[in-house]
Amino acid sequence: MKPVPNLMVIFGASGDLTRRKLIPALFRLYQRDLFHPLSFVIGCARSKISDEDFRNSLKEFIPEADTETVNSFLAKIFYLAGDYDDSSTYQKLEKKIAELEQKTGLDALNRTFYLSTPAALYPNIVPKLGEHGLTAENYQGTPWRHVVLEKPFGYDFESAMVLDRMLHKTLQERQIYRIDHYLGKETVQNILMLRFANIIFEPIWNSNYIDHVQITAAESIGVENRAGYYDHSGLLRDMFQNHMLAMLSLVAMEAPAAFDANSLRDEQLKLIQSIRHFPQDELDKYIIRAQYEPSDSVPGYRQEPGIAPDSVTETYVAAKIMIDNWRWQGVPFYMRSGKRLRRKVSEIAITFKRVPHSIFPQLRPSDLEPDTLVLNVQPEEGMTLSIQAKQPGPKLCMGSLSLNFSYANVFGTNIPDAYERLLLDCMLGDQTLFIRSDIIAASWRLFTPVLEAWQIDKNSLLSYKSGSDGPEEANNLFGKSNFFWRSLQA
Numbered sequence: 314m315k316p317v318p319n320l321m322v323i324f325g326a327s328g329d330l331t332r333r334k335l336i337p338a339l340f341r342l343y344q345r346d347l348f349h350p351l352s353f354v355i356g357c358a359r360s361k362i363s364d365e366d367f368r369n370s371l372k373e374f375i376p377e378a379d380t381e382t383v384n385s386f387l388a389k390i391f392y393l394a395g396d397y398d399d400s401s402t403y404q405k406l407e408k409k410i411a412e413l414e415q416k417t418g419l420d421a422l423n424r425t426f427y428l429s430t431p432a433a434l435y436p437n438i439v440p441k442l443g444e445h446g447l448t449a450e451n452y453q454g455t456p457w458r459h460v461v462l463e464k465p466f467g468y469d470f471e472s473a474m475v476l477d478r479m480l481h482k483t484l485q486e487r488q489i490y491r492i493d494h495y496l497g498k499e500t501v502q503n504i505l506m507l508r509f510a511n512i513i514f515e516p517i518w519n520s521n522y523i524d525h526v527q528i529t530a531a532e533s534i535g536v537e538n539r540a541g542y543y544d545h546s547g548l549l550r551d552m553f554q555n556h557m558l559a560m561l562s563l564v565a566m567e568a569p570a571a572f573d574a575n576s577l578r579d580e581q582l583k584l585i586q587s588i589r590h591f592p593q594d595e596l597d598k599y600i601i602r603a604q605y606e607p608s609d610s611v612p613g614y615r616q617e618p619g620i621a622p623d624s625v626t627e628t629y630v631a632a633k634i635m636i637d638n639w640r641w642q643g644v645p646f647y648m649r650s651g652k653r654l655r656r657k658v659s660e661i662a663i664t665f666k667r668v669p670h671s672i673f674p675q676l677r678p679s680d681l682e683p684d685t686l687v688l689n690v691q692p693e694e695g696m697t698l699s700i701q702a703k704q705p706g707p708k709l710c711m712g713s714l715s716l717n718f719s720y721a722n723v724f725g726t727n728i729p730d731a732y733e734r735l736l737l738d739c740m741l742g743d744q745t746l747f748i749r750s751d752i753i754a755a756s757w758r759l760f761t762p763v764l765e766a767w768q769i770d771k772n773s774l775l776s777y778k779s780g781s782d783g784p785e786e787a788n789n790l791f792g793k794s795n796f797f798w799r800s801l802q803a
Contacts, residue, residue: 316342318351319740320413320422322406324397324438325429326356326367330463332374334494335429336390338732340375343386347737351417354390355409357402367392397430398437403445410447420456424448425739427461431542435462436479443483450488457742461490464555465546466748469764470757477750490739491748495556495659497731499720500694502746504563504661505572507688507696515568517665519640524683524796527662528560530650530690531801533780534657535605535612536628540619547626549602549764552650554756555748558585560690561634561648564661565641574744578752585755589635591763596773598792599634600763602627603775603784605653611779614653625774627767628652631787631798647790647798653779655801659690662799673711679795682713694728695719 321339323331342348356367368387375383393409395402414422424447428438439460442448448458460480467473480489495501508514517523530552536543543551562581569576591599605628607613615622629651636646665684671677687697695718702714720728738746767773777784782801791797 316347316349316352316737317741318349318417318419318422319425320353320355320410321425321427321736321740322355322357322410323427323429324357324434326392327358327360327370328429330429331356332371334730334732335427335736336371337374337376338730338736340378340383340386341730341733342737343389344378344382348386348389351419351422352389352740353413353422355393355406355413356390357393357395357406359394359396361394362392364390364392397434398441400441400445403441403447407445407447423456423459423740423742425459425461427739429463432463432465432467432476435476439480439483448484448488450485457488459488459490459739459742460484461492461739463492465550466491466555466753467757468546468550470754470761473753473757477753481750486750487744489750490744491750491753492735493555493559493746493748494731494735495690496559496746497733497735498690498694499728500688500690500696501560501563502734503696504560504688505577509568520642520644522665523644524664524666525644525794526564526646526664527799528557528564528646528648528660529662529799529801530556530560530659531654532652532657533654535614535653535779536617536620540617544620544624544626547602548628548630548650548652549760553630553632553648554760557648557650558756558759559748560661561646564663565636565646567640572745574747577745578749582749582752582755584636584638585752585759587636587638587641588759589637590759591632593762593766596763596766599790600630600632601775601784601786601790602767602773603629603651603777603786605629605651605779606776608779608781611653613779625771627774629654629777629783629787631783631790633790645791649783649787649798651777651783655780655782657692658801660799661688661690662686663688664796676711681711693719693721695721 323335325331339348339354368390371387372383391409393405395405426442428435430438448460450458467476508518562584566580566584569580604614604626607616614620614628615624631649634646634648663686667678667683668681669678671681681701685699689695698716699713701711704710704712735746775784775786782798788797
């Protein structure tokens with residue numbers, strides 16, 4: 314993997330995402346010699362400050378390193394002030410880009426435009442980039458002109474389609490990089506390696522051997538400083554339509570013909586299109602929503618700063634997903650995500666079926682715990698396989714044995730951040746871990762009817778205590794099975 318000369322322009326350069334995620338990720342790439350010596354960064358925002366002031370504002374967010382390395386990296390960063398809907402901003406940007414390209418001695422640099430701004434500003438920025446020729450490519454697409462977009466990709470199906478049409482008036486699909494930072498996490502990427510590089514898993518990765526799958530993305534914090542965005546969005550839009558479905562698709566999709574962007578995303582699309590739509594007449598049997606209430610000294614959602622006292626925005630969603638294809642017929646996928654839960658944890662737990670017959674005296678098949686493979690996405694990336702084994706002693710004592718693998722223990726603490734991997738892919742022209750427009754459309758087709766039903770039925774909103782595992786009613790999704798949600802206790 315060799316870096317190539319690249320000019321990254323970050324719109325919204327004064328925001329938290331730029332300072333806390335993008336610049337530190339670019340610096341770590343620089344330390345690993347994956348940021349080409351002829352690459353540069355231009356930060357663009359409304360604040361009128363100098364290059365030096367901008368560089369100084371970034372220093373506290375750069376990982377600890379020697380002064381010379383930090384300064385040589387910062388020397389590659391420049392700043393441009395301007396309003397996003399003002400043509401003069403893009404004229405100044407053209408001039409600055411030409412100046413930096415002249416420094417390199419190259420005919421032209423590859424360009425990556427990162428929109429670290431609210432989605433409402435995309436219709437201002439993207440057309441302006443097009444009008445000024447900043448995203449124009451030749452027919453071969455080299456040097457490339459990429460535009461990176463942060464979620465949300467629309468508010469519902471219709472708004473997503475409006476956004477998509479706007480983007481494609483200026484850009485081709487191969488130029489659009491819709492980023493989902495969950496796909497940059499090592500454990501999420503390792504799902505593909507685990508499934509398709511190990512012969513022991515593929516033969517049992519189906520309804521013959523798997524009882525059910527649980528996907529959890531739990532947070533212990535509340536809305537923090539995102540009240541304005543979150544109360545307008547809610548958890549279903551914030552997590553399910555993107556992160557949760559992305560993880561589900563990697564766990565459940567068929568093997569792609571090759572490990573390339575289109576082959577992989579073709580299979581993700583097929584999987585999402587195979588998901589059974591939620592029945593409107595018994596919606597609560599398949600998907601529920603809830604909002605956290607006060608607990609001890611922790612405020613409830615409606616007591617958070619910036620939240621309306623009568624808000625019906627959900628902070629927790631649990632769903633039972635059924636996939637109508639041969640591989641997964643009859644296997645439920647349970648997905649849950651919420652705020653102010655017991656602890657922060659993201660995991661994918663694959664629970665296998667129990668043995669059909671027990672040969673051991675006094676042990677029925679139901680007495681033997683099912684084998685479970687847990688892929689830990691965060692906070693500690695790794696995996697655990699729980700199997701049944703004899704416990705030490707002279708008698709036949711059966712118990713669960715956990716085989717643990719931790720990335721930190723094996724590879725040390727220097728695990729690349731998700732943005733580090735994704736930014737590198739942007740600068741290499743690799744769309745494998747980015748979301749395609751037809752996948753966005755299929756996702757919204759699945760969830761928009763749910764949002765519309767909740768808009769009508771305000772009484773469908775349940776509640777749960779802050780610091781708990783979520784609402785008790787979430788266990789009803791398991792029906793008459795003997796399973797429940799995995800505990801969020803450490």
